[in-house]
Amino acid sequence: MVNTYGVADTSSSAQVADVDDSNEHTAFLGDDRDTTATKRNDKPDGHASMISSISNLANTIIGSGMLTFPLALASAGILPGMLTCVLSGSIAAFGLYLLSLCAARTPHRRSSFFAVAQMTFPKAAVFFDAAIATKCFGVSISYLIIIKGLAPNVVSSLYHDLSDAEPPAWTLNGRNWLFIFMIILVPLAFLRRLNSLRHTSYVALFSVVYLVIIVIKCYFWPLDDMPPAGEIRLVHFTSNFVSTFPVQVFAFTCAQNLFPIYNEVKSNTQPRMNLIIGSAIGSATLTYEIIAVFGYLTFGTNVGANIIAMYPPNSLFVAIGQLAIVILVLFSYPLQVHPCRNCLDKVFHAGNHTKQHDDEADVDDHGSGDMTNMKHTLLTLAIIASTFTIAYLVDDLKIVLSFVGSTGSTTISFILPGLFFWKLSRGDHSLKILNRAALALAVYGVLIFIFCLGFNIYQVVYPPTSGAPGH
Numbered sequence: 001m002v003n004t005y006g007v008a009d010t011s012s013s014a015q016v017a018d019v020d021d022s023n024e025h026t027a028f029l030g031d032d033r034d035t036t037a038t039k040r041n042d043k044p045d046g047h048a049s050m051i052s053s054i055s056n057l058a059n060t061i062i063g064s065g066m067l068t069f070p071l072a073l074a075s076a077g078i079l080p081g082m083l084t085c086v087l088s089g090s091i092a093a094f095g096l097y098l099l100s101l102c103a104a105r106t107p108h109r110r111s112s113f114f115a116v117a118q119m120t121f122p123k124a125a126v127f128f129d130a131a132i133a134t135k136c137f138g139v140s141i142s143y144l145i146i147i148k149g150l151a152p153n154v155v156s157s158l159y160h161d162l163s164d165a166e167p168p169a170w171t172l173n174g175r176n177w178l179f180i181f182m183i184i185l186v187p188l189a190f191l192r193r194l195n196s197l198r199h200t201s202y203v204a205l206f207s208v209v210y211l212v213i214i215v216i217k218c219y220f221w222p223l224d225d226m227p228p229a230g231e232i233r234l235v236h237f238t239s240n241f242v243s244t245f246p247v248q249v250f251a252f253t254c255a256q257n258l259f260p261i262y263n264e265v266k267s268n269t270q271p272r273m274n275l276i277i278g279s280a281i282g283s284a285t286l287t288y289e290i291i292a293v294f295g296y297l298t299f300g301t302n303v304g305a306n307i308i309a310m311y312p313p314n315s316l317f318v319a320i321g322q323l324a325i326v327i328l329v330l331f332s333y334p335l336q337v338h339p340c341r342n343c344l345d346k347v348f349h350a351g352n353h354t355k356q357h358d359d360e361a362d363v364d365d366h367g368s369g370d371m372t373n374m375k376h377t378l379l380t381l382a383i384i385a386s387t388f389t390i391a392y393l394v395d396d397l398k399i400v401l402s403f404v405g406s407t408g409s410t411t412i413s414f415i416l417p418g419l420f421f422w423k424l425s426r427g428d429h430s431l432k433i434l435n436r437a438a439l440a441l442a443v444y445g446v447l448i449f450i451f452c453l454g455f456n457i458y459q460v461v462y463p464p465t466s467g468a469p470g471h
Contacts, residue, residue, distance in 0.1 A: 070295030135408025414445025
């Protein structure tokens with residue numbers, strides 16, 4: 001999806017010039033810009049390459065919700081479905097762009113939602129981090145539940161394809177696989193830097209490419225025993241559009257990892273951040289569009305909520321695709337633990353962070369140095385143990401997670417980016433249009449918040465007969 005190359009190191013003087021020349025909003029950065037550039041000359045630069053930053057952000061975005069995009073197309077028709085996907089991606093990219101502008105105002109490579117909130121809405125900073133931590137905690141549980149449910153099906157499909165023997169009974173128990181996969185996930189969850197997860201993100205994105213190949217191949221060369229295709233319509237809105245539209249909106253959620261990427265990437269100038277954001281959102285949008293269009297063209301109005309489940313399970317080609325989904329979800333788990341841990345750290349020790357950030361100790365910590373090894377270990381163990389226990393005991397938390405995900409995703413993707421930039425840029429007449437656009441993004445987030453909350457309440461009162469997977 002992306003080329004495997006890094007970004008060359010630049011000299012200290014080149015970094016200062018890059019900060020001075022490339023910033024798109026000098027008025028927003030204000031008179032402190034030169035001072036900030038001088039300070040950054042004496043402080044360590046980031047270690048993450050552009051490719052690893054793009055991969056981690058793209059892997060944070062792309063989740064199991066992509067399997068629902070063909071149904072989203074069927075609920076509105078090809079043209080409206082494609083347009084809403086592009087629109088959702090563009091709005092998400094704008095929110096990330098605003099967050100990157102806000103990150104430039106924080107202490108050197110110490111950006112976070114908490115740090116920006118301290119400059120805008122200090123009294124609410126802890127509540128913002130609590131909401132983000134809750135959202136990431138809920139999503140990480142959903143990933144473990146997905147793994148627990150998918151692993152036995154993958155084993156069964158592979159066994160039937162490769163041999164006539166029945167798989168051992170223990171392999172058909174999802175809880176056993178949860179234990180096995182946690183052996184892989186625990187070390188990954190303890191990594192301090194997001195950049196350390198780049199290799200797992202590469203593997204996960206290759207799994208996404210394989211899923212794209214399945215959808216394209218099965219359209220041009222259909223497998224045996226595939227269900228018949230329904231009608232193909234350019235424009236045709238149905239009642240399902242109400243339930244599939246939020247899937248498109250939240251399929252681009254990744255704001256929780258924007259600040260760690262800003263802290264870790266080499267030379268985090270605005271043009272570089274724009275490239276990271278544009279590449280990650282663009283790659284996700286292209287992936288969603290391909291899966292949506294070819295999946296819908298293959299099955300038409302008969303397409304289901306999970307496109308992979310539409311293909312014959314007795315095909316080794318498709319069985320490997322199911323394994324690819326497990327790998328994708330598996331390596332997405334640490335990307336939720338990382339921001340969850342950082343936000344919980346801010347919540348539990350809110351009073352200590354302001355002083356530490358003001359002191360700006362000259363350490364190459366990229367936003368995590370103020371967390372001691374003991375605190376890091378205890379928080380990580382608490383997150384792993386609690387998410388594993390809940391996922392082990394519970395098979396379906398769809399209703400709870402839908403409330404947490406829709407409200408949390410709306411807050412960190414639309415409401416907070418809009419409010420943060422609106423507050424920071426007030427009074428700057430050169431940014432009047434961007435300031436209003438940021439406020440419009442916050443209003444849009446509030447509307448989405450109300451809509452999704454109302455829709456979730458409606459589903460509790462009138463449970464649907466079948467649901468679509470979320471992001």
